[in-house]
Amino acid sequence: MEPEPADSPDYVQKIRESLKILVDGGGLLNARELLKTLRPAFPEDTWLATMEAYVHLRLGSNEQAAEVAAEALSLGSDDPMAVLVLGTAHRNRGRHVQAAEVLLDAHRRLPGRVDAACMLVEETAAAHGLERARSIYDEVFDRLPDHSVAICWAKLLFEAGVDGEMPVGAVSAPVMSVPAWTAQAGSTLDFIGPRENTPVETPPVFGEPDAARFKVSVPGYIRYASTLRGATIFAKSGIVLMPDGVALNDTIADERFGRFLDLRHDKTVVRRRGERLLLDVGQYPVTEIEAGVMLSGWVSEHFGHWVPEYLCRVSYLERHPLFAELPIIVDSDMPAQHLEYLSLLVPNRIVQIPAGEALRCGELVVASPSTFFPVHLTPDHNVPPQNQGGLPTDGFRFLQNRVLQHMPAPSSRRRKLYLSRKSRTWRNLVNEDAISDALAARGFEILFPEDLSFEEQVKMYQAAKVVVAPNGSSLLNAIFAPKDMTLVILSQRGLFNWGTYYGLMRELGYDLTFLCGDEETDQKHANYSIPLPRLIAALEALSA
Incomplete structure (x- = not known):
């Protein structure tokens, strides 16, 4: 059987299929080498030109991507992908005016592509300012009313300080501690106890000189338990959103160290600007419940956080007058050992927040953290080691006594x-x-x-x-x-x-x-x- 001619439709189709398999499988370097051979053999093939531009873009060669995408279009390509690659390459090189122009064309050709829509809005704002971007956003969102497009616009508004114009599903919220918000609302905390101290002492190391070791008692927060009405809480988030639009979290609001928190683990938080957060609440379906006690939040699935950050609060949560009557709210992906531990402490019913969802509570009982306990800190933080989390003695003594009773x-x-x-x-x-x-x-x-x-x-x-x-x-x-x-x-x-x-x-x-x-x-x-x-x-x- 004779081999197929190099210019036959079947041969060209096989080339395309081979390239697509390489690119889809992540073999970008091999695809680039193959294209070096194929492009000279088929110089007028707009599909190959577009594919080469796309491969360059994926490999971070933005200048080459723009050059080859422009070549594909000059050859007469009507492939919207060539336009999108050109616009993205302009964007990646900081050529905002050109990017905005080309991405508008790409969006109109690809009205269902969220990435093209978001890049268009962002590049228009970078090139021509927020007012021009506003009209583009209105056009884009009318054509593609996707939540991600709304959040893209919310980010631009938030960064510009335009907090009163947030689209539906986005909230620009000031951050406060529960005690500060309660005082501002003219209310009182239901239970107030003394500060809980955390002893810190440098451990001795076997085989090494027993030199003078650092030892200090770090004061934690004043302990409290209190009722919040109409509060919304989110899966795997430490944020409590109140009906007045205020976000409550004592750790973020910590006057000394809260500004050093890196909140990338909280999917509710999109941006932070000083003492204000941009929250993406539209991603969460909301279920209404009458009442509950909050033991859900950041990285609660990790035992090293679950015990000191959450279980230690039970020692003063149970001092709340409604505690014994209410279910305890936890995240849905809790390891079985976490819930076994909790069940030995108190007999309350458990309610789980499903992953990716939220609960709006008629009455939500919350308690203070024992001490400043971050998940991540910013690289430039100056938080002393003894303040980067702590194991409160009173809380652990409560856990010890309660478990050993059983x-x-x-x-x-x-x-x-x-x-x-x-x-x-x-x-x-x-x-x-x-x-x-x-x-x-x-x-x-x-x-x-x-x-x-x-x-x-x-x-x-x-x-x-x-x-x-x-x-x-x-x-x-x-x-x-x-x-x-x-x-x-x-x-x-x-x-x-x-x-x-x-x-x-x-x-x-x-x-x-x-x-x-x-x-x-x-x-x-x-x-x-x-x-x-x-x-x-x-x-x-x-x-x-």
């Missing part, structure tokens, strides 16, 4: 345990296998805490004589262990904010030993290794 300690405490992090995705012990093997040979059980129920983890600690563990949030359950348990924590050299854990455990009557690797790192979640002889020496010294 689970009294056994009489036998002989287990030797190693709590592995091998299945985790960050902060891993590089020589985990060698350490596990060495400890197993010395009679240690190798356990994976995430595979155990909360009650199994409590019983594990209650029956332990010795525990060795890489640093991780499962160590928060060591408060249920006997006071004379030997606890060895493996860590990076920096120790980072483990001073608050050490301070808490010392306050509760425990002693513990830190064992550090030799590698220096400024990343608290970096992997590390512990020299095996150092670990064995520490165990022998502690057993003696």
Whole structure:
């Protein structure tokens, strides 16, 4: 059978299919090399020219993308993609006037493309100002009434300080703390308690000089529990939106450190400008409920946040006069262990906020955080390490006492345990296998805490004589262990904010030993290794 001629329709179609497979599969570099051969062979093929321009754009070669897209159009291409590539390449090079002109053409040819519509509105504002962009937005939104287009326009209004013209689904909200908003509304908090202090002390490290260590008691927030009426809360968000348009969050409103919060983890927050937030509330279907207690919010699925940030609040939430009658609101993706822990503290019914949804509450009971506890901080922050989260003694003592009421300690405490992090995705012990093997040979059980129920983890600690563990949030359950348990924590050299854990455990009557690797790192979640002889020496010294 003779090969197909290079200019036959079937051959050209096969070329196109091959290129499309490469590009769709992410093989952009291979596609570019293939196009270097094909373009000279088919110089008038507008489809190939457009594809080459698109590949250049995806690879970040904006000047070449613009040049080849213009060539495709000059060859007579009527492919809207060539226009969109040209407009995007202009945009990426900061040529706002040209980008606005070409993207208007692209939008009119591709009226259903949200990306083209948003880029057009943004580039028009950059090139010609907000008033010209307003008329373009009206035209675009009339043709494509998509929520993302409205939020695009809201961002431009917010950045220009035009807070009173937000489109439906966007809110420009001032941020306040609950106490400040309550006082402004002429109301009072339902329960007010004393500040909760967080002890912080630099841990001693085995094998290293016992130099003078930093030690301080960090005052937290004044504890309160209070009712908010008509409040809306959002899945995985710490924002409480009130009917008057004010966003409540004590951590963001913190006078000293709130400005240093990086809020990228909160999908409700689109932009921040000083003490004002642009909120995208239109993305959330809203369900009305009569009443509930808020224990939902930022990264509540992580045990290291769930316990100190949320469960510790129960100690004063239950002082609210309505607490016992109300369901507790949590996020829908909570691990089973989190809910088991909560059920041992209080018997309240649980209500979950479905992912991507919101609840509007006739009455919402909220409580103060114990202390400033950020998820992310801006790179230029000056928040001292002792103020970057904390483990409040009163809160943990409440958790300890309440759980042990339901689970009294056994009489036998002989287990030797190693709590592995091998299945985790960050902060891993590089020589985990060698350490596990060495400890197993010395009679240690190798356990994976995430595979155990909360009650199994409590019983594990209650029956332990010795525990060795890489640093991780499962160590928060060591408060249920006997006071004379030997606890060895493996860590990076920096120790980072483990001073608050050490301070808490010392306050509760425990002693513990830190064992550090030799590698220096400024990343608290970096992997590390512990020299095996150092670990064995520490165990022998502690057993003696």
